Amino acid sequence: MFAEERQQLIVGLITASGRASVTDLAERFSITTETVRRDLAALEAAGSVRRVHGGAVSPDRFSTNEESILVRTDQRQPEKIRIAEAALALIPQDGTGSVLIDAGSTTESLAELLAARTAATTAISGPVPELVVITHSLPIAARLSAEPGIALHLLGGKVRGLTQAAVGQSTVEAARRIRPDVAFIGTNGIHAAFGLSTPDPEEAAVKAAFVQSARRIVVLADSSKLDAETLVQFASLKDLDTLITDTKPSPDLADALADAGVEVVVA
Structure with a gap:
């Protein structure tokens, strides 16, 4: 050749x-x-x-590149739905407990599936104990706010237009005062050496607070995020419990995840 x-x-x-x-x-x-x-x-x-x-x-893959949530919602939808389905299986169907859903297009897919499952369960079984759902994402809050069986808690702060998520010191402080059973976290990059990262410092601060607050950390990341590094690190691989993605990680990343004790679910 x-x-x-x-x-x-x-x-x-x-x-x-x-x-x-x-x-x-x-x-x-x-x-x-x-x-x-x-x-x-x-x-x-x-x-x-x-x-x-x-x-x-790719030449356009810089550490500060970030597309809007509206653009990202239309990208890689089949993969995101598979990841969201695997994540949904980790949420008890009896409505007990509390979950935190981070802002992001894949986590929005999880919220959509959670709303549909909750509505279907209520229609069949009648009223069920409310699942506490915490988020700082306006689109996720809008989707879940009227669903029976969900007690929605919206964390406030300055809304970042690009991601439609609340950020800032008040959001970080609110995150530090909660202890959800599981947090579903989105990321712009997950790398063997650099860990989890996102381009915006304020988003990174909120994500870091989520990671430190929750009892269990589940990261939802499609394959375009694997081996990627963006500007600001918000967690190390050792902070994670589970990674749900749509393809097998590269050997370097797979080894680093195994060394950190992270469960990898390929949806």
């Missing part, structure tokens, strides 16, 4: 998955890691990829 042809294939792989490691590319094309690095250097010079530690990412 000519170098130009191989490089075109590398660009296609990185465009499709968002990232590729040097070792994976070397194995895939049966070439040395030094050859892969030369290919990536040539592709970076052409503006086709951006090199990072251990591999390369």
Whole structure:
């Protein structure tokens, strides 16, 4: 295979998955890691990829990039629904206990499924004990506010327009005063060394408070978030109990998750 042809294939792989490691590319094309690095250097010079530690990412994948919640809601919907279905199975159907649902498009899918399940259960069995649901997300609160069987607690603060989530010191302080049974957390990146991260410092502060407050931490992250690093770290892998995703993590990330004792559920 000519170098130009191989490089075109590398660009296609990185465009499709968002990232590729040097070792994976070397194995895939049966070439040395030094050859892969030369290919990536040539592709970076052409503006086709951006090199990072251990591999390369799409050229538009910067640490501060963040799309609005309206845009993200329409992306990767089948994967997000599968992840949400796996997360829903962790919430007791008898309505007991308390859960925290972080802002995000995948967590919104969880809220949608939770609302549908609660409505169906109430229709069949009549009134059930209310499940306490805590959130700082306006879209999630709007979806759950009128559902029977759900006692909704909305954490206040300054609303960040891009994510429609409350942020700021008042939100952080409110999060520190609660102790939910389980928190379903969204993330913009989950990385073997850097842990969980998000582009905005105020969002990161709220997420960090959620992680420290809940008894059990379940992260919902589709495969585009795996091996990604964004600007601000808000948790280490050791802070997590479970990761629910839609594809098997890369070897480096899988090893780091196993070392941290994180259960990985591939939906």
